[in-house]
Amino acid sequence: MPAGRLGGRTAVVTGAASGLGRAIAMRFAREGATVIVSDLQPEPIGTRADELPTVDVIDRAGGSAVFVRADVRQPEQVDALVTRATAITGRLDIVVNNAGLFGLSPLLETTEEKWDADLALNLRSQFLMCKRAIAQMITQDAVDEVRGRIVNISSQLGMTAAPGATTYGVAKAGVAQLTRQLAVDFAADGIIVNAIAPGRIITGTQAAEREYLATGATDEATRFSLSRTPFPRLGRPEDVAGAALFLASDDCTFISGHNLMVDGGWLAY
Numbered sequence: 001m002p003a004g005r006l007g008g009r010t011a012v013v014t015g016a017a018s019g020l021g022r023a024i025a026m027r028f029a030r031e032g033a034t035v036i037v038s039d040l041q042p043e044p045i046g047t048r049a050d051e052l053p054t055v056d057v058i059d060r061a062g063g064s065a066v067f068v069r070a071d072v073r074q075p076e077q078v079d080a081l082v083t084r085a086t087a088i089t090g091r092l093d094i095v096v097n098n099a100g101l102f103g104l105s106p107l108l109e110t111t112e113e114k115w116d117a118d119l120a121l122n123l124r125s126q127f128l129m130c131k132r133a134i135a136q137m138i139t140q141d142a143v144d145e146v147r148g149r150i151v152n153i154s155s156q157l158g159m160t161a162a163p164g165a166t167t168y169g170v171a172k173a174g175v176a177q178l179t180r181q182l183a184v185d186f187a188a189d190g191i192i193v194n195a196i197a198p199g200r201i202i203t204g205t206q207a208a209e210r211e212y213l214a215t216g217a218t219d220e221a222t223r224f225s226l227s228r229t230p231f232p233r234l235g236r237p238e239d240v241a242g243a244a245l246f247l248a249s250d251d252c253t254f255i256s257g258h259n260l261m262v263d264g265g266w267l268a269y
């Protein structure tokens, strides 16, 4: 078997052009997985213009990755993504449902259209991916009791409410419950389903975060997050990637339905 904690495994990571998905894809590739980097576009959004697409970074480091364009809100594109990933080795070992977008939606300003659109991106997409991926995984032979592993990215804001984050918070709470439900329903089939709830992770996607990374200058939101987080720093994408690696690896045994906080102790405070 190829070296690394994910040697020989095929992993799909959605929203993997940028941010947390990009870090997870890179970490999985370093651990020997063949990574299907899926996103709306291959180029990272909002980052430095000279930053390479995720697949190119993995390729240059000697890893194995392929980009597959898919909008996770569209069932036929989700279907094509899982079909393409499965064609590589005949099985799909790992799915990380990461694509999503934070935005504010105070109740009285939230139209029905916005509610539907936000939940389509942040919750329905994970239902679609889980349904299609698990339909494939239950047909596969078990390896050390496991037919497949799913890691859903929820959020600290699905566990606790932030002012005005109505649709996002409800969607991410739904992701945590979807995770528990599928863990129960498919435990006997050898499907392990867990979630990660990141706290405030500085990805550099937003302009204020790029400024903070470059100069240490903080805006009001960053100052609040720093003051509220017990750890003396905010999160890094690699913090989430390490947690995802654990949940996707053979070290994660007899653990399913869990929603792992990666938040520097925010929720414990």
Ligand SMILES: NC(=O)c1ccc[n+]([C@@H]2O[C@H](COP(=O)([O-])OP(=O)(O)OC[C@H]3O[C@@H](n4cnc5c(N)ncnc54)[C@H](O)[C@@H]3O)[C@@H](O)[C@H]2O)c1
Binding pocket: 014, 015, 016, 017, 018, 019, 020, 021, 038, 039, 040, 041, 044, 045, 070, 071, 072, 073, 098, 099, 100, 101, 102, 121, 153, 154, 155, 156, 157, 197, 198, 199, 200, 201, 202, 203, 205
């Ligand atoms: N960064 C944080 O502090 C934080 C905290 C908690 C949860 N999260 C969650 O982590 C995940 C990643 O967040 P991020 O901060 O890395 O975001 P990001 O904006 O940096 O990256 C998200 C990626 O998802 C892609 N994407 C968006 N819509 C898509 C669609 N319909 N289909 C396919 N891909 C799509 C984007 O193109 C982008 O590459 C999200 O689910 C987010 O809600 C992030």
